[in-house]
Amino acid sequence: MLRRTFLGATALALGLAAAAHAQDDGKTKVGFVFVGPVGDGGWTFEHNKGRLALEEEFGDKIETVYKESVPEGADAERVMTQMALSGADLIFSTSFGYMDPTINVAKKFPDVKFEHATGYKRADNVSTYSARFYEGRAVQGLIAGHLTQSNKIGYIASFPIPEVIRGINAAYLAAREVNPEVEFNIVWAFTWFDPAKEADAAKALIEQGADVILQHTDSTAPQAAAEAAGDVYTFGQASDMAEYAPMPRVSSIIDNWAPYYIERTRAVMDGTWESQDTWDGIAPGMVEIGEISDAVPPEVKEKALALKEAIAAGEAHPFTGPINKQDGSAWLAEGETADDGTLAGMDFYVEGLKGEIPN
Amino acid sequence: MNFGSIDPVLLIASLMVAATPIVLAALGELVVEKSGVLNLGVEGMMITGAICGFAVATETGSPLAGFAAAALGAMLLSLVFGLLTQVMLSNQVATGLALTLFGLGISALIGQDYIGVKPPRTQPIDFGGLGDLPLLGPVLFNHDWVVYLSLFMVFATGFFLNRTRAGLVLRACGENHDAAHAIGIKVVRIRLAAIAFGGACAGLGGAYLSLVRVPQWTEGMTAGAGWIALAIVVFGAWRAGGVLLGAYLFGGMTVLQLNLQAAGVALPVEYLSMSPYLITIAVLVVMSARRRTRLAAPAALGRVFHASS
Numbered sequence: 001m002l003r004r005t006f007l008g009a010t011a012l013a014l015g016l017a018a019a020a021h022a023q024d025d026g027k028t029k030v031g032f033v034f035v036g037p038v039g040d041g042g043w044t045f046e047h048n049k050g051r052l053a054l055e056e057e058f059g060d061k062i063e064t065v066y067k068e069s070v071p072e073g074a075d076a077e078r079v080m081t082q083m084a085l086s087g088a089d090l091i092f093s094t095s096f097g098y099m100d101p102t103i104n105v106a107k108k109f110p111d112v113k114f115e116h117a118t119g120y121k122r123a124d125n126v127s128t129y130s131a132r133f134y135e136g137r138a139v140q141g142l143i144a145g146h147l148t149q150s151n152k153i154g155y156i157a158s159f160p161i162p163e164v165i166r167g168i169n170a171a172y173l174a175a176r177e178v179n180p181e182v183e184f185n186i187v188w189a190f191t192w193f194d195p196a197k198e199a200d201a202a203k204a205l206i207e208q209g210a211d212v213i214l215q216h217t218d219s220t221a222p223q224a225a226a227e228a229a230g231d232v233y234t235f236g237q238a239s240d241m242a243e244y245a246p247m248p249r250v251s252s253i254i255d256n257w258a259p260y261y262i263e264r265t266r267a268v269m270d271g272t273w274e275s276q277d278t279w280d281g282i283a284p285g286m287v288e289i290g291e292i293s294d295a296v297p298p299e300v301k302e303k304a305l306a307l308k309e310a311i312a313a314g315e316a317h318p319f320t321g322p323i324n325k326q327d328g329s330a331w332l333a334e335g336e337t338a339d340d341g342t343l344a345g346m347d348f349y350v351e352g353l354k355g356e357i358p359n
Numbered sequence: 360m361n362f363g364s365i366d367p368v369l370l371i372a373s374l375m376v377a378a379t380p381i382v383l384a385a386l387g388e389l390v391v392e393k394s395g396v397l398n399l400g401v402e403g404m405m406i407t408g409a410i411c412g413f414a415v416a417t418e419t420g421s422p423l424a425g426f427a428a429a430a431l432g433a434m435l436l437s438l439v440f441g442l443l444t445q446v447m448l449s450n451q452v453a454t455g456l457a458l459t460l461f462g463l464g465i466s467a468l469i470g471q472d473y474i475g476v477k478p479p480r481t482q483p484i485d486f487g488g489l490g491d492l493p494l495l496g497p498v499l500f501n502h503d504w505v506v507y508l509s510l511f512m513v514f515a516t517g518f519f520l521n522r523t524r525a526g527l528v529l530r531a532c533g534e535n536h537d538a539a540h541a542i543g544i545k546v547v548r549i550r551l552a553a554i555a556f557g558g559a560c561a562g563l564g565g566a567y568l569s570l571v572r573v574p575q576w577t578e579g580m581t582a583g584a585g586w587i588a589l590a591i592v593v594f595g596a597w598r599a600g601g602v603l604l605g606a607y608l609f610g611g612m613t614v615l616q617l618n619l620q621a622a623g624v625a626l627p628v629e630y631l632s633m634s635p636y637l638i639t640i641a642v643l644v645v646m647s648a649r650r651r652t653r654l655a656a657p658a659a660l661g662r663v664f665h666a667s668s
Contacts, residue, residue: 036579037467037577037578037579038578039467039470039471039474039577039578040577040578040579041474041475041577069579154621185621185622185623186620187617187620187621188620188628188632189617190628190632191582193579193582194582194583195568195573195575195577195580195582196377196380196568196572196573196580196581196582196584197582197613197617199572199573200373200377200613200614200617201617201621203373204373204614204617204618204620204621205621207366207369207373207618208365208618208621208622210621219577219580220475220575220577221573221575221577221580224477224573224574224575225573227477228480228574243475243476243477354623355623355625356625356627356628358627358628358629359629
């Protein structure tokens, strides 16, 4: 019994010493919590690229740690607590489902700074950041509306959260603008990352006549399914997915997190970090449009690039009235653009989309 | 109810493809459990098979070599489990879980150079005119060889377990290893062979994912298929036919619910998403509640055997 107490006490003392040591060696420690594997070729891959850029920028002055494939829920809380205990100064939690865990852990560690991606809950030591992916979705929708022959566009959605719904609405509005006949078939996969299921969803959509597939899940499996089918177009999600260019992948949305990660880490090092909400789009470069391949007719490519430029310059907004909600009630009047509050909490389809949003 | 543009023939054809990895992995685990060993490392062996098969297939250009390498690689991994549990008598549950973690890690390591690479295509077997038959053609005569192998394996495994002397010996080890030992059966050797077979099957299932069904390499791409296979062995009441039924039900419901969504059927998506799990469990439980199949769990499952005890 005595020996056990002694061992326990020693372990505790060692642990404390290690924790103290970690904070005292002058390095800023930055932790990352990832929802998928870093090799998913999509969402997590790009966040990890941001982490690597951070290491390149600061070299010896920082240390980064990451944990991949962390489930959204209680496990995330455990992982972040572990990171905070082992001396992390700044923790990026990079998925919507980490929102409550991040807030909970942040309460326990007031000296550690937290950055939560795509959420809306903030605290004194919790910032949120996201990208206006819907700006990119509008460009995709325009291309998709032009390319489709069957007028059926398949959309593999992940979870019914505002970010995903915004993407569907933005893509649909842009597609309908250039092709009034267009129809969206939406499949909810209820996963961010499951290549087999994503492939099955893509196949189901293709078998039912969709000839353009948009995806909001993170793997490249739908690209492979489209390639096998032959004449189906896709777009890279979160990452360029250029290995599937020029067909089926005709363009992509690329998330570029590196500048933001560098800026926020520098703020922690300088002691100027403050809780804030960042939501950047095409203009500051957080959302990039991957090269539009030659499979797209030149005049369509031109229009897509023009739309991109207009959005970047602030001349165009993907949500510009008149727009009605799905139930026919008015949302935006002629010329009116959506405010960020409504966009951030978007929980409705726009008029013309079929089906219901799951709860 | 309007099922819109769903073509039942295409649906059945694609459910067979969706279910094949689970059929293979679950058959392997069935034999392992029948010999009295609980190997929870199916997920790890599957993903190891997925990357071994993918790597060899892309390097050699031959899917066949890829599948062989997948079976071999996963078999080697399963023998690590065999060595630890059968020779060093470690706890099977803990070792199996460790095997899954290890498999996920080592596959990510091997797979680093294979992200974004495209594997050689595995073509469907050409049955001449048979593939063009209406209805039957796409369902029966338009698959790749692995689908037929998996169906043959279901039959062969059932026959082996129930109709052969070797199968009886294997089941004896699973029911009462002390008695089996007392009549001179080499319990450890037989269990090691079963574990190796289970590993090879899981590897084939994994390679089917990375080479045919998805087809590409992505870290963590099995995404829980190994755990589904484990559950299907239990709910299939440790019978080869039950395993096939369970896997096809699960694969079928998965494909069907995605098709129903794509067709815009007005059912709440939440129910559609959980339907594969609910229906598979419900059907298999109802089936195994009848007859004596309740008692089908091998009596010595998961128990440590040492010749001295």
